[in-house]
Amino acid sequence: MDLLMLLLGFMSLMIGVLLPSLSNKKSKKNWQRHLILLSALFGFVLISSACGSGTEQTSKADTATTETSSQPSDEEEAAEQKKAEEKKKEEERLAAEKKAQEEKAKQEAEKKAQEEQARQEAEKKAQEEQAKQEAERKAQEEQARLEAERIAQEAEQARIAEEARVAAEQAEAQRVAQEQAAAAEAQRVAQEQAAAAEAQQAQANEGQVLVTSTGKKYHTHKCGNGTYYPATMSEALARGLTPCEKCF
Secondary structure (H helix, E strand, O other): OHHHHHHHHHHHHHHHHHHHHHHHHHOOOHHHHHHHHHHHHHHHHHHHHHHHHHHHHHHHHHHHHHHHHHOOOHHHHHHHHHHHHHHHHHHHHHHHHHHHHHHHHHHHHHHHHHHHHHHHHHHHHHHHHHHHHHHHHHHHHHHHHHHHHHHHHHHHHHHHHHHHHHHHHHHHHHHHHHHHHHHHHHHHHHHHHHHHHHHHHHHHHHOEEEEOOOOOEEEOOOOOOOOOEEEEHHHHHHOOOEEOOOOO
């Protein structure tokens, strides 16, 4: 209704504004002027009424809204209370979720820390085991080297001892050979000397000596008193006579 009055007042006002320009072109009658003024006045009154009614209705609506908001009903209180409870539950749920997430993050962090510690301990143990194996390997290599050196030294000592033994045996064999050669040479010389002596003895046996009829010696010349007569060496030896110490 207020909108209709507002439209009518606006149309009357437009007529009151437009008619003077039209009336100036055609005629200057007084009745037309009065009609224009009345139309404009009527339009202004309608617009004023519509605006006033709208303002009054708006004021009443605001007053009703204020009264309604100042005196909430039980349903609104229950709705507000339910909304507050739901909000509280939502906050509690979010807080529980946050706490659960924090607890989960804490557990994951502890798990990661334990895994990292276990990994570091495993790495440390592996490094220690590797170092132990390396030390054992080096000790075995050193022991094998020392054993090889000992065997080489024993072999060298055995070689030197063998060489010394062989040299000693060769020296002994050479000494024995020299001794045997010397003995053989001495035997040869002795044999030669014996042969020479035998030859000389044989020659002497075949030579002439002087003997007496009662004497026990044979002589090369007269040696003392007595009657000497010549005889062969064989004859003197056959009688058992021995050489005179003075003549021989």
